[in-house]
Amino acid sequence: MSAAALPSPGIAQPASDEWPLMRGDPTDASLTDAVLAPLWHSSPAWWALFAFSAAGTLLLLGTVAYTVMVGIGTWGNNIPVAWAFAITNFVWWIGIGHAGTFISAFLLLLNQKWRGSINRVAEAMTIFALVNAALFPLLHLGRPWFFYWLVPYPATMNVWPNFKSALPWDVAAVTTYFTVSLLFWFLGLVPDLASARDRAPTLLRRRVYGVFAMGWRGSGFQWQRYRVAYVLLAGLATPLVISVHSVVSLDFSIAQLPGWHSTIFPPYFVVGAIYSGLAMVLILLLPVRRAFHLSGIITEAHLNAIAKLMLAMGLMLAYSYVIETFMAWYSADAAERYTYLVGRPFGPYAVAYWIMTVLNVLSPQLFWSKRLRTNTAALFLVSVGILTGMWMERFLIIVTSLNRDFLTSSWHIYMPTWVDWGILAGSFGLFGFLFLLFLRFVPSVAISEVKSLRLELASRRRAESSHA
Amino acid sequence: MAAPFPRWVNTLARATLIAAVCTLVGVPVALMAWVRTPNATRRFQPVAQPIAFDHRIHVTGQHIDCQYCHFSVERAASAGIPPSSTCVPCHSTVWMNSSALSLVRQSVATGTPLHWNRVNALPGFVYFNHAIHVNKGIKCENCHGRVERMARVYQAAPLTMSWCVDCHRTVRAPTNCTTCHR
Numbered sequence: 001m002s003a004a005a006l007p008s009p010g011i012a013q014p015a016s017d018e019w020p021l022m023r024g025d026p027t028d029a030s031l032t033d034a035v036l037a038p039l040w041h042s043s044p045a046w047w048a049l050f051a052f053s054a055a056g057t058l059l060l061l062g063t064v065a066y067t068v069m070v071g072i073g074t075w076g077n078n079i080p081v082a083w084a085f086a087i088t089n090f091v092w093w094i095g096i097g098h099a100g101t102f103i104s105a106f107l108l109l110l111n112q113k114w115r116g117s118i119n120r121v122a123e124a125m126t127i128f129a130l131v132n133a134a135l136f137p138l139l140h141l142g143r144p145w146f147f148y149w150l151v152p153y154p155a156t157m158n159v160w161p162n163f164k165s166a167l168p169w170d171v172a173a174v175t176t177y178f179t180v181s182l183l184f185w186f187l188g189l190v191p192d193l194a195s196a197r198d199r200a201p202t203l204l205r206r207r208v209y210g211v212f213a214m215g216w217r218g219s220g221f222q223w224q225r226y227r228v229a230y231v232l233l234a235g236l237a238t239p240l241v242i243s244v245h246s247v248v249s250l251d252f253s254i255a256q257l258p259g260w261h262s263t264i265f266p267p268y269f270v271v272g273a274i275y276s277g278l279a280m281v282l283i284l285l286l287p288v289r290r291a292f293h294l295s296g297i298i299t300e301a302h303l304n305a306i307a308k309l310m311l312a313m314g315l316m317l318a319y320s321y322v323i324e325t326f327m328a329w330y331s332a333d334a335a336e337r338y339t340y341l342v343g344r345p346f347g348p349y350a351v352a353y354w355i356m357t358v359l360n361v362l363s364p365q366l367f368w369s370k371r372l373r374t375n376t377a378a379l380f381l382v383s384v385g386i387l388t389g390m391w392m393e394r395f396l397i398i399v400t401s402l403n404r405d406f407l408t409s410s411w412h413i414y415m416p417t418w419v420d421w422g423i424l425a426g427s428f429g430l431f432g433f434l435f436l437l438f439l440r441f442v443p444s445v446a447i448s449e450v451k452s453l454r455l456e457l458a459s460r461r462r463a464e465s466s467h468a
Numbered sequence: 469m470a471a472p473f474p475r476w477v478n479t480l481a482r483a484t485l486i487a488a489v490c491t492l493v494g495v496p497v498a499l500m501a502w503v504r505t506p507n508a509t510r511r512f513q514p515v516a517q518p519i520a521f522d523h524r525i526h527v528t529g530q531h532i533d534c535q536y537c538h539f540s541v542e543r544a545a546s547a548g549i550p551p552s553s554t555c556v557p558c559h560s561t562v563w564m565n566s567s568a569l570s571l572v573r574q575s576v577a578t579g580t581p582l583h584w585n586r587v588n589a590l591p592g593f594v595y596f597n598h599a600i601h602v603n604k605g606i607k608c609e610n611c612h613g614r615v616e617r618m619a620r621v622y623q624a625a626p627l628t629m630s631w632c633v634d635c636h637r638t639v640r641a642p643t644n645c646t647t648c649h650r
Binding site: 153154155156157158159197203206207210211214215 | 472503628633
């Protein structure tokens, strides 16, 4: 059983005569050289970005150390707005991770071969986004050094974590997701790490890549086992795309707060997660494609496909916004109606509401235009807009529901502190830091998949020409 | 190009994988086992005191009731460490000039309490109350062990939360969080 044995509706759906999946006439060797080049040579631009993101990481370390030493009183949250930035950032980062699994596992099972050029970047993004996501609930515990109390283990306390609380659900969801994502990423990397081992210029590098390649020789036997394991892991990872963010959304919908207590939350959150993740994939992919001269492998066909997916997700998200608002009105519940019809659009956080609406609902409509779907500037700007809009959405859901619930006595305006902003900015730094390291040490495109795609495209061309 | 590794690295790689799995499983299991040992709970470790007070002589020998000295046990959260004056009624007639009691005499004369060392310590977030336990029929030795046989007193129970909760469940005592944590 292999991916190629799945029912194959054709290897190149998004490709057309206008936009082939692969440009130029590369050989296996030239593909390997092109992808591995950044591993052996760095550039001043890389060092500049690396220094910048390292500074951001230091900011994160500093603000986290300050939080741990002084306590979470350094943040703006307090009762009733107890979640605020920490949980906004958590939901946002974990949502971004979803596109990685969507592209690598979902599209693998659907036999979308074009994913081979972009899945590595998407999977790395998933893992680094999850690292950031996990940071926030841990810090939000207040005493992060007791995080292991969230794990159901036979403790001398004789009590288990409260399974009715959202916190242990998050732990289960995030750890499962992280483990499967990491395994999937690593398994996909093994043949490419072997390529890096075979081409590395120094003995030390050959040995380091050799350790991680785990003795891969590329024999038929190894490939057969490898494909089975890869498809099995994809089968495990695929339901996680749906389940993880559904669990995260249930953190909200189990509560009775106006704006949270809604059954639409799981699909609504999953769509938003994939949406923001696709935007992040583009933000990472476009500079990588240009800097590493990969436009022969990552062509307009790929950009077009991602843009179409983003447009579809954006429409589904807009539908969720409409239904959510309609249900609030239809429920005839005064608090629900106030939250959706007055509090969010015209209340103290109305700016976030309108930013969210414009960026999430209106900006992807640009991608009805075929020209804009392959325009890198438009793709990049809309993606930045969508990430901003999605952050605003999570902020709005959390803060506007908590800050004004049923009782006047628990109304409170939340304002973030400089530590809140510092940790958010620092988490971008850490994300960039990890991603830049990834670019220099790991093949950023799945070489083996691209090479097999090249062979399939070549044999198809031969078949077509002999037929003609 | 020479092979990057000599042949014995295969064995090293397998050994490393086995060691990694053993560490990942073994360290948490070892930690969970260790917190249950007397080393971690400080059980059975006799605590040195400023005076060599011997419960065997007073309880087994002289049949003095626990509550003669620990007098607030029925009424208060703390059982009470007796003030030095508790010793005076008897020791004004027996062993009155013993050097072993010089610190007690000094304490009574100057009115400064003796610094006994704590044997059974609970964390600050546990609100334990002796009175309710004693009044509901729990005996001293249920938790403190056979103090009348101890030359130097040691902690007899593990004092882990599971030890508390097990008993509370058995005798159907309340197990709400706020019973002990407020």
